[in-house]
Amino acid sequence: MNHTLLSTPSARPAGSGLAWLLEDFVNRVPGAEGALLASRDGLKMAVHNLTETEADRMSAVMSGLFSLARGVGNIKGDNDGLVQQIVIEHDAHRLFVMSAGSVPSDGTTPAAIGELLGVLSSPEADPGVVGYGMAQLVNSVNEHLQTPVRRSTGDGQ
Template sequence: MASDVPTGHSSDLDWLLGGLVQRVPYTRSAVLLSSDGLVKSVHGLDPDSADHMAALASGLYSLGRSAGSRFGGDSEVRQVVVELDSTLLFVSTAGSGTCLAVLAGRETDAAVLGYEMTMLVKSVRPYLVTPARQAAAAPGGTGR
């Protein structure tokens, strides 16, 4: 199996993601990411796959926000689910500026996985906040 803690992406929350994957049958991996696509914590993926998953999940989350603001009255995303032939991908909000992405086999009980994701997020939400990145000032201090 792939390393649970890729180089450069270590977090005290890795064990929580591992617990989620172990509790829900057929769940393969989980990534906690900033809403702009940076890996914060990961279980069950190698570093390249974790980065790719974070980028995909960030894009899906952004599309969900856009759909919500255009058609749903607000941009709050609870969950985005992608159903493939043999895999389910769940992306949910996990705190201010943070998302949780989980890959599972089609055999998984989607309701149980959704519930477990929600319970994980609720139990540690204050620790999942990712502040927005600040733009770096240009040389010379003009800010351009």
């Protein structure tokens, strides 16, 4: 694996939120075509190189895949584990989804629901390079990857 392609992210542009990290990732990782950061329940947080429609679709797919993948632990009754990564290989693209941000695993009600990092790549992209780059990105900014739990106002809205 060529780790030189996955150098440290460049300096952060002012006022760019987390989208600059996704742009830097797509520019640095061979085969990466677009990236999306979304809450685990499908709310888009940051996007690079995807149209609004593509980002909406990808966010919904990522959320659904994550929800389904959580069921893997239920097969043998092991509910304590977390989904680390999901890879879908399609003729036209590969979709990588990685858990990002941390949530309590002690059964308490979380103050945050965590996020998902999704990367759409060409089918020729090296899955090891993309996965390594995603893990590197998540580990470097993990403390910023949490979505506060949205609470009802109690007035029916």
